[in-house]
Amino acid sequence: MSKKNKIYWFEGVTEKGVKSLLTDENSKYRWLRSQKNRRILVVLMTIGTALVAAGSYWPTLKTNLNLSDGTEVVIYSVAAIFAIFAVLLGYLFLRISVRGIADAPDELLDERQIKIRDTSFRYAYYGFGYIVLALLLLMNLGPEVKLFQPEGNDGSYLIISMMFLCAALPSMILAWRERDI
Amino acid sequence: MLFSMSRNPEEPVYNRIEEARLALGLSRQELADKAGVHYQTIGYLEREEYSPSLVLALRIAKTLNQEVSELFSLTPFKKGK
Numbered sequence: 437m438s439k440k441n442k443i444y445w446f447e448g449v450t451e452k453g454v455k456s457l458l459t460d461e462n463s464k465y466r467w468l469r470s471q472k473n474r475r476i477l478v479v480l481m482t483i484g485t486a487l488v489a490a491g492s493y494w495p496t497l498k499t500n501l502n503l504s505d506g507t508e509v510v511i512y513s514v515a516a517i518f519a520i521f522a523v524l525l526g527y528l529f530l531r532i533s534v535r536g537i538a539d540a541p542d543e544l545l546d547e548r549q550i551k552i553r554d555t556s557f558r559y560a561y562y563g564f565g566y567i568v569l570a571l572l573l574l575m576n577l578g579p580e581v582k583l584f585q586p587e588g589n590d591g592s593y594l595i596i597s598m599m600f601l602c603a604a605l606p607s608m609i610l611a612w613r614e615r616d617i
Numbered sequence: 618m619l620f621s622m623s624r625n626p627e628e629p630v631y632n633r634i635e636e637a638r639l640a641l642g643l644s645r646q647e648l649a650d651k652a653g654v655h656y657q658t659i660g661y662l663e664r665e666e667y668s669p670s671l672v673l674a675l676r677i678a679k680t681l682n683q684e685v686s687e688l689f690s691l692t693p694f695k696k697g698k
Contacts, residue, residue, distance in 0.1 A: 458655060546654035548667050615666070 444541045454544045457536035468533040474611035477530050481608055484523040485600050491516055491593030516593070523600050530607045534614065538606040552610060560605040567601065630668040631690045634659070637681040651680040 442451040460466065467473060531538070537545065537553050545553065571594070638648050638659075645663075649656040653676065661667035662677075669677065669689075678685045 546658050547670055547673055548658045548661060549655060 447539050447541050449536065449539050449541070451544065454536055454540045457532060458540070458544070465529075465532045468529060469535075471614065471616045474530075474533045474614070477526065477533055478608045478612050481523065481526045481530060481604060484519065484526055485597045485604075488516075488519050488523055488600065489594050489597035491519065491596075520596065523597075527600065527604045527607075530604060530611055534607050534610045538610050552614065553606070556606045556610040556613070559609045563609070564602060564605055567598075628668070628691065629665055631665060631693050632662060633688055633694055634677060634681070635663040637683055637688060638663075641681060648677070648680060652676045 444450070444454075468477070537549050538556055540549070540553070542550055634648075638645070643651075645659045646656045649659045652659070652673065654673065658667065662669060674685050674689055678688045681688065
């Protein structure tokens with residue numbers, strides 16, 4: 437008898453999805469769950485997110501590499517799409533590596549998992565707060581950085597990367613801190 | 618250490634969960650299912666890397682047919698006892 441799959445709208449997950457991640461049903465992803473591989477994933481995610489955030493500066497490739505307008509647009513578009521999808525894929529792997537604990541509701545976790553999830557969110561709050569503060573200071577104190585401009589560089593890549601970071605930071609911290617079983 | 622984050626230096630709670638579990642012939646997964654926790658949590662408990670709440674300690678003790686005081690202690694258990 438199939439039980440109804442409860443949807444947790446606030447967390448953006450389903451009961452079956454969380455339970456599937458919490459168990460070892462997907463044994464093909466077991467390699468992701470060692471601490472070493474989780475930390476490698478966190479480093480790759482950090483690099484990827486930084487690359488996406490710097491996307492607004494990529495048009496300078498044209499002047500640096502002496503490319504024609506058409507070539508530059510193609511390289512720029514393909515690279516941007518590739519970087520965004522790579523980070524998205526990294527985020528999916530990251531969630532699998534920490535069994536989706538960071539996004540799971542209380543009722544599907546045990547007391548230790550709730551504790552480590554909450555601790556990760558506490559550090560993520562600090563981390564995200566410091567990053568936002570640094571960006572605000574850069575906008576205010578360093579206009580030559582040109583984070584937001586009316587033409588060309590509209591800051592959209594920075595916003596996309598901040599959205600990635602907002603979603604992934606608790607999982608990244610969890611992946612970094614959790615020991616092996 | 619780079620990126621080190623503070624961990625709560627809890628007072629360790631020593632236990633004999635593994636000994637009692639093996640005596641009953643239970644796997645970690647079976648004990649976890651009966652106690653209503655993830656099997657990883659049983660692993661953390663057995664390695665004394667996590668101190669359980671009173672409710673969980675009572676549930677585990679009941680599952681293993683033991684008194685909480687027989688299973689958990691603030692001082693190390695003597696070998697063979």
